[in-house]
Amino acid sequence: MLDQTPATITERSALKVNPAKTCQPVGAMYAALGVHGCLPHSHGSQGCCAYHRSHLTRHFKEPVMASTSSFTEGSSVFGGMANLQQAFQTMFALYDPEIVAVHTTCLSETIGDDIPTIIAKSRDEGKIPEGKVVVHANTPSYVGSHVTGFSSMVAGFVKYLAASTGTRSNAVNLVPGWVEPADMVELKRYTAAFALPTIMLPDTSSVLDAPATGTHAFYPKGGTTIAQIRAMGDARHTLALGAWASTAAAEQLRKQCQVPFEVLDLPIGLAATDRFVSALASLSGTAVPQAxxxxxxxxxxxxxxxxxxxxxxxxxxxxxxxxxxxxxxxxxxxxxxxxxxxxxxxxxxxxxxxxxxxxxxxxxxxxxxxxxxxxxxxxxxxxxxxxxxxxxxxxxxxxxxxxxxxxxxxxxxxxxxxxxxxxxxxxxxxxxxxxxxxxxxxxxxxxxxxxxxxxxx
Amino acid sequence: MDLLTDRQGSVARAGDGRAIVAGRRSVAGSVSQRACTFCGSRVVLYPIADALHLVHGPVGCAGYTWDIRGALSSGPQLHRLSFSTDMREQEVIRGGEKSLAHALRVLIGRHRPACAFVYATCIVGVIGDDVGAVCRTIEAETGIPVIPVASEGFKGTKKDGYAAACGALLDLMGRPGAGGPTIPKSVNIVGDFNVAGESWLIRSYLERMGIEVVACLTGDGRVDDIQRAPRAALNLVQCAGSMTRLAKAMRDRWNIPFEQVSFIGLEDTAAALYKAAELVGDADTLARTRELVRSEMAAVKPELARLRTDLEGRRAALYVGGAFKAFSLVRALRQLGMRTVMAGTQTGGGDDYEHLKSLVDPDTIIADDTNPLELAAFLQSERVDLFIGGVKERPIAYKLGIGFCDHNHERKIGLAGFAGMVSFAREVHATVTSPVWSLMPRQRVAP
CATH class of the missing domain: 3.40.50.1980 (Nitrogenase molybdenum iron protein domain)
Structure with a gap:
């Protein structure tokens, strides 16, 4: 009974049956969870945030914290500025994040909320406390997929935070793409094996694979820190893994801080890992470790x-x-x-x-x-x-x-x-x-x- | 714990004399455990298994609600597929009516459903697609009811979504050919969704009592049955939060009385069955009901008593969707010797909370629309042994080293009725007495 698929393939337009993708905001939420002390914020109706949290929880079996602008009929007519401003006050008062990562939804995109303006106004009015960071990404659900949202949010962190001090560091930026927490750990092990100082953004390890400790850490210990993201601007090179998920952030780093980059396939399998390893070898100037x-x-x-x-x-x-x-x-x-x-x-x-x-x-x-x-x-x-x-x-x-x-x-x-x-x-x-x-x-x-x-x- | 000023009205101890402020939208910026209007509509209508459920909007809303509710069907499985108009930028600009009509034609042609529900999502409300007009056109073409569900997410809370779903059900019941003369000794089960087969169990009890179940709204639902629903002599409303509105409308329109009942826990199940017997049955029905309750109770009591010995005095917290489930759970937990030290709901109303307070101890925390920080704090300060909630709450409980029972979409074993009470007790017992808790550091606030 579950098989209701006819074998004959007919052309379909504007109709997805059993979709193989979800929408942008959930990707933005996943990316933001890979930044330490970050509260992802969904600028839209309550349901978006609830669905994304539930879906991420179903996949990772972990608590997922994110807040919502809780749009109303009024906000859909007059815009969501009041909601977002209220949200900043609530978030910083109640959850004390170091950084808030706002992503939009189909609703707020269609209404046309101008997030940077709202952020600036909120800061002027003291609704964002001194020393706290707010970044954003536009993630309209009717464009691309969850991967697009992930990619845009990672680029958003770079855009708001990465800065060059004028002195190049020895560090290499690694944009890991949409991979699992365990993959993030493994990628760091690889760069460490080549003794390459690395800044990886995002890093969901020790966030979405957190151990049972008897306490609930609202902000788990993992995640790329704000200082690390800032320092990405001084890095000597960016390795972007996965063209769809990681190019945008690497490109942004080049544009903003003149960090050269190369895009590689995700190092899954033999040949793609060979290419990743070659890149690490050439960046480090060392031979591939025997291990x-x-x-x-x-x-x-x-x-x-x-x-x-x-x-x-x-x-x-x-x-x-x-x-x-x-x-x-x-x-x-x-x-x-x-x-x-x-x-x-x-x-x-x-x-x-x-x-x-x-x-x-x-x-x-x-x-x-x-x-x-x-x-x-x-x-x-x-x-x-x-x-x-x-x-x-x-x-x-x-x-x-x-x-x-x-x-x-x-x-x-x-x-x-x-x-x-x-x-x-x-x-x-x-x-x-x-x-x-x-x-x-x-x-x-x-x-x-x-x-x-x-x-x- | 320190509560946000805005939240202070929403949390109280049962005995401290303060009314709970309820039915508000979540404070913007809170990590709310609540969902939206679309979610409310989708969960209510989802179990109608021979209907086409088409989500009109970008792909996400259809994706996240694809087969997430364990609402079982004894026949068709059409409700378990995910259909989306996958709205793209060009439809946002030019309107999505054409693609909606196309999708409906293709899908109705392929699956021949008994009716189609078209869910409007946020964006549809903003760009102004006339979903109703498209539905009328397709209905005229195909001859099946094509029913718009006004479930734009921003329109309100999940509760408003229930209302939109009730509207859609009434629309279906009001179609030509629906309704008819009242069937004697009959009921509708309203507000049971057949999660893990619970409607089947409730239906079997009623049938053993000699009562005909005309329709279950919407568990294991069929369009034909729903269209016959106006012929029932009584509506037994289980999920009051979502379905009382429908019952009231059916009372006003077809003179069908309704009764709010619950099939969670022994006491409530027995009370519900007696109520049904009293209202639509005769002496024979009542005799059969007595026999049924007696034999079912006798069958489960020894096992419950055995489990109770380990559970006596343990402390429970619950955070559930509707208030009526909370009432039942408080009573069911008491039957297991457990105290409810915290109780909250997503959609309870002011009166519901007053009733909830009367069921629990004076120092029990009552919370409307809580959030993870509050929850974690309550679980620790109240030294909770068991937390009852849904998908988003489960990992929080586990991180704290607290037993958990899913009483929401993801429960796998029916918890309703007499047999369900034993399943519930076993599940509670298994999690509370799990050897895993002795393996993890348990950092609790000292009593």
Missing amino acids: IEDERGRLVDVINDMHQYLAGKSVAIWGDQDQVIALTEFCRDMDMKPVHVMTGGHGQAFEERVKALLADSVPDANIRQQGDLMLMHQWIKNRPVDVMIGTTYGKFISRAEDTPLVRFGWPILDRVGHSYFASVGYTGGLRLATQLITAIQERQDRDAPDHALELVM
Whole structure:
């Protein structure tokens, strides 16, 4: 009964069925949670904030603190300035944040609230206490996706705070892209292995993977500090991971503080991690540490060991642009066949990039930006796959088509682990590879007739 | 704790003689646990399983409400899909009526639903799409009821969303062919959403008593049943906060009396069933009800007594959507030997809080529309052993090392009725006595 998807694909305009994206503000909220002492603020109706907090909580199983302008009928006519000004007073009086990160919503964008003006006026009128910081990003829900909101909020922090003192530091800026807290930890381990002083923005580790302590920390101990964000302006270089999530902040740093930057793929999988590691090596001027080389070797070793189970297996991948591109390359490199590749987000460049990645191995792959899970399901009905990689929402397809699903991306509402174990880097790749191999082998075991059940695999 | 000046009217000890200021919007800037008008409408109508639920607006509102409510259907699963017009910038500028009409045509053609609900989100209200006109056009084309739900998020609180949903249900009941002569010995269950199959249990009790359930609004809901709802002899209103308005309108329009009841806890479940028997039944119904209550009570009491031994004297806090659930939970907890030391709701009214105060001890904290800082402070200062709330509250309780029970959308086991009371007690017992609490540092304010 859950399968209500017709196999015949017809063109649809302006209609998403089972969306593969959410809206900008939730991305802005996630980014802002990666700044220490920051209270994300949703300038819109109460429901936006409640939904974003609930959804983030469902994914991370963690408390998520954010405030709302609580729009009314009146604010929708006269604008939300009064609400935002009141909100500043409430927030600083009650929750004492070091920094407030305002993001807009479809409502406040359409009304046309001018956030910088409201911030300036509030500061003049003393509604923002001395020494407290307020930043903002415009995140209209009717443009882009949650990734756009994330990207804009990270750039917003840079825009308001990064400054060059005229003296270059030895630091490297790292914009990690939309990854899990555990990935943030792993990325810091990589730069530390190359002895590169690093400022990473945002950093949701020790925020959305906080330990049980017996207390509720309204502002958990993690997050990039304001001082660190300011110092990004003096850094000698910016590494931006993931074009969709991180380019805007890197570009802003270049424009504002003349920090040169390069954009790399998210270091998920072997080749993308190789490129990340090369970049770190060239920035640090040192050789790749042996420990990292060994981790690489282990990943290659496992792929070799299990090649017979991976080779030729067809895979469907969906999620956010940066993740899907990296996953596609990784699957291809493990000799799998990514036959359906889709993002709910936007960007012709996504289709071009994936097409180029698969030009030799899967020239007839289905590739689509701005897709939804109904389309993905239709593709799979027309060309079944051995395994799928995607969000929790794929579980409906998984059940309907009896196809294993390896959960990856945002959101994962029905499993734990994603926030605690990294997917980036070689060891992260090892985890991903073992998840895929396990899914394939378990399916083989389940389907094998008695005589063919393999004990040793 | 120090409360924000604006919040002082919303928090009191039950015995300190101050009225609770309720029904206000959250203070702007607060980390409110509340949602919006759209959310209120969406949760009420969501369980109608053979209807198409199309969210008109940017993709988020449809995404966040995709299959988040464990409202089970015994048949169609159409309500578990997520449909959005995915409004983009060009529609914001030029209007979204054309794309709405297109989406409705495609979806009605594909799924042949019994009716369609079109939810207006914030932006639709601002750009001024005439959702009603589009619905009328599509209704004329397709022949099924296409009902606009005026659920623009900014229009008010979640409660206003309930009102919009009630309006949509009345619209459905008022269609030609709906209604008819009153069915003797019949009721509607109003305001149960069949989370974890609870409506099925309540329905089975009523049927065993010889009472026909015409419609459940809206748990395991079907459009046909809802259109027959005006034929019931009585409305049993469970979720009073969301559905009393509907019951009043049905009383005014079809002379159907209503009774506010609750199926949470033994006492309340028994009282609800006796009330139904008394109002629409006869001597036979009453006899059957007595037998049912007797046998169900007898079946659950030993297990409850066993669980109670570990729970006696433990301290509970609750923060729930509506006041009626809070009343029932206070009584249900008392049945387990537990004291409610803090009780709050998202949508309770002034009178509700007065009633709540009469149920609890004088030093119990009563709070309207609270926030995480207050909650965490209350949980610690009141030395709470169990917190009952929803998705956003759960991790706060766990961080504090306090047991938690979800009595909201994400509960997985039915907690209603006699059998549900045992499930509730088991869940409470499991979390309160979890060995995990002995593994974590428990930093509490000294008594």
